[in-house]
Amino acid sequence: MKCGLIVMNKKFILANKQLSKVKKRIERADDILLFLDYDGTLAPFKADPLSAFVLPEVEASLKKLAENKKIHMSLISGRKLSELKKMIDLNRCHYAGSHGLEIEMSFADGIIIPHQNKEIDVLSKKNYQMTKEKYLKAVDVRLEDKNFGLALHFDSEKKQAEAEKDLKALFENTAYHLLSGREVIEIRPKGWDKGKAVNYISDQIREKSDINEVLKIYIGDDRTDEDAFKVLKDGITIYVQNEDDLNTEAEYYLRDPEDTAKLLKSLAGES
The missing domain is CATH 3.40.50.1000 (HAD superfamily/HAD-like)
Structure with a gap:
């Protein structure tokens, strides 16, 4: 929606x-x-x-x-x-x-x-890598590495909503932006x-x-x-x-x- x-x-x-x-x-x-x-x-x-x-x-x-x-x-x-x-x-x-x-x-x-992205700050890099490693291990979420960012594919809107809340807090005030679609959350550079x-x-x-x-x-x-x-x-x-x-x-x-x-x-x- x-x-x-x-x-x-x-x-x-x-x-x-x-x-x-x-x-x-x-x-x-x-x-x-x-x-x-x-x-x-x-x-x-x-x-x-x-x-x-x-x-x-x-x-x-x-x-x-x-x-x-x-x-x-x-x-x-x-x-x-x-x-x-x-x-x-x-x-x-x-x-x-x-x-x-x-x-x-x-x-x-x-x-x-x-x-062309500016130099990514240390905190942003850390949170990005931590998220990537976490969802690489997840069995109920498919991680797609787009080089510029990540796409997390969920099998239900409920799981997506639960993850979105935590990810928004994690990436607040960082160089990355969250975008939510149909059973997918994308983490990509701002701007x-x-x-x-x-x-x-x-x-x-x-x-x-x-x-x-x-x-x-x-x-x-x-x-x-x-x-x-x-x-x-x-x-x-x-x-x-x-x-x-x-x-x-x-x-x-x-x-x-x-x-x-x-x-x-x-x-x-x-x-």
């Missing part, structure tokens, strides 16, 4: 009136910056993240959209960059892993780390999020392609995507609800990845 956000009248984007309105905005735009989350947006959730493959119909539509020269596509995920690229391989697509802490632009060589990643990628695309006026579209389903919704006030923001409520900054919503597939199919001109 996303607590603390203002509940507004959200619009179901697949409704004829809303879809027509959005498609008209897209048709009028000279350049589209399309940002997509992965898990829960393009792919259904799975207990094993490595088996959470993108829906086949989604992949087909994305490949067709990638052929449209006015569309600049980016995937932004909490997954490690290397893992994200293994899950889906698209031409002319920019990839951002670890919530944008590691970025690969299609027109540049190498991995970009836009947020960077998907919103900043969206702005960074947008600037890179504009500079490379020599474009100014763009329409930004962001589709995501998690608390981490709220930071991106906030920086796209003039764009099109779409929240994939899954099993949550509609407490979101996004203007529009979809119910699940199957709805995402329908939307992308329509945008690709296949329906």
Whole structure:
């Protein structure tokens, strides 16, 4: 659940009136910056993240959209960059892993780390290492080392809530930030999020392609995507609800990845 956000009248984007309105905005735009989350947006959730493959119909539509020269596509995920690229391989697509802490632009060589951390203080390092060692030994929590941070995957919301209370106290006033998602707690460096990643990628695309006026579209389903919704006030923001409520900054919503597939199919001109 996303607590603390203002509940507004959200619009179901697949409704004829809303879809027509959005498609008209897209048709009028000279350049589209399309940002997509992965898990829960393009792919259904799975207990094993490595088996959470993108829906086949989604992949087909994305490949067709990638052929449209006015569309600049980016995937932004909490997954490690290397893992994200293994899950889906698209031409002319920019990839951002670890919530944008590691970025690969299609027109540049190498991995970009836009947020260079300052020297981590001793206490922060100590607490981070202690947490890593503790959860490496835990049998009911799966620890994912993302190089930049840790992701703790729980098998129940109750266990997650219990751990979150202790971890918040441990990492208070440190160089690390806690982010809680669906049965997962991430421990990552402060000062960077998907919103900043969206702005960074947008600037890179504009500079490379020599474009100014763009329409930004962001589709995501998690608390981490709220930071991106906030920086796209003039764009099109779409929240994939899954099993949550509609407490979101996004203007529009979809119910699940199957709805995402329908939307992308329509945008690709296949329906």
